[in-house]
Amino acid sequence: MSSLIIAIVETGNAEPLMQKAKQAGSTGGTILSGRGTASSSLLCLLGLGDSHKEILMTLVEDETMDAVWQTLCTATQVRGVLAKTGAYRPKNASSSSPKGTYELINIICPAGYADDLMAAARKAGAGGGTIIEGRGTANADDLLFFGSSLVSEKEVLLILVQTEQVPAVLSAISALPVLQAEGSGIAFTFSIQEVTKLGK
Template identity: 45%
Template sequence: MKTLIFAIVDEGKAERLMDVAKAAGSPGGTILTGQGSGASGLLSLLGLTNFHREILLTIVDDSIKDRVWEAMRTCRIRKLLLTAMPLRSNEGGTKSIESTLSMICVICPSGYGWDVLHAARKAGVGGGTIVEGRGTANPDDIAFHGSYLVPEKEVLFMIAENEVVDAAIRSMAKIPGLASPGNGIVFTIPLERFKRVVRKDGRHPE
């Protein structure tokens, strides 16, 4: 089995973090760029309000996930959000995950991202990251739960306690323009691990 390790860092730091992960055994990854908005509270990153960020995605075998996680966690990067999500195959059934946190992922038309984030924060979500994306909407393309990724989309990543997830989804669904079929996708992923790192002096965490 494999695990997806997902990291959010300040702009210009993802390549360095990827080098650390590869040195620990990661085969490589993908770097996305986006914007973030944090708020005070349990699940926000202090000092990251309205900053440009980079998002690093790397998939590793479970046999080395602990080594890669620890290498990334202790990387000398001042501000870092790090999560791990198991990727389970359908062979042999699925394994339930005991977790109190979920990642809320939203795909919406360009221009709605900040409205979606504001609605989620009103329901108790601490903050999130917005990524600009492009897709296709040809009739022959594969749809994701009935909705196509079309040009000028925004993708949001938010981490929330499970108890506020349903309220956040209901709040986001009330946004004008997103109620029509195909105008928005939201799905959640249980988090196996979660770590916030905010260093004042760049030293390794204890």
């Protein structure tokens, strides 16, 4: 069995964090680029509140999970958030947060709409989120242009919330017009086993 560790940190910090994870027993991971969302609508409007982020994802076997998790938790020079999910059940009862009380909401939407979705989620009680740029996968009926499929640009919005906030946040975002058309986007969640802040 294994668990997925996710770290959302400032740009330039994911690689050093991955090196620490490897030293503790992780075999590797993936680093994605994203941006944090502004903390207020005024900052968002002025374009001053967003910050570049990196998302580190590493799959860790149960045998090395405790060592990797503790190593990443003590990386005080890195600021961000650290979460893990999967089949792992820690043996140590002490934790920085109660287990099973957080969920990660994942929203895939057309490019340019993630900020609107985040604004609705914030009104429903969410704190902040991270936006990742992406693209849709090509289908057989996608438009061909010079022999290449043109696929739509996408954004992935990640929002870490307490479990009791999930229904309100999902209800708020699903009511937005951008998600009303068929195939326009999808939202799903998965439970987070443990959460801790980095850079204490």
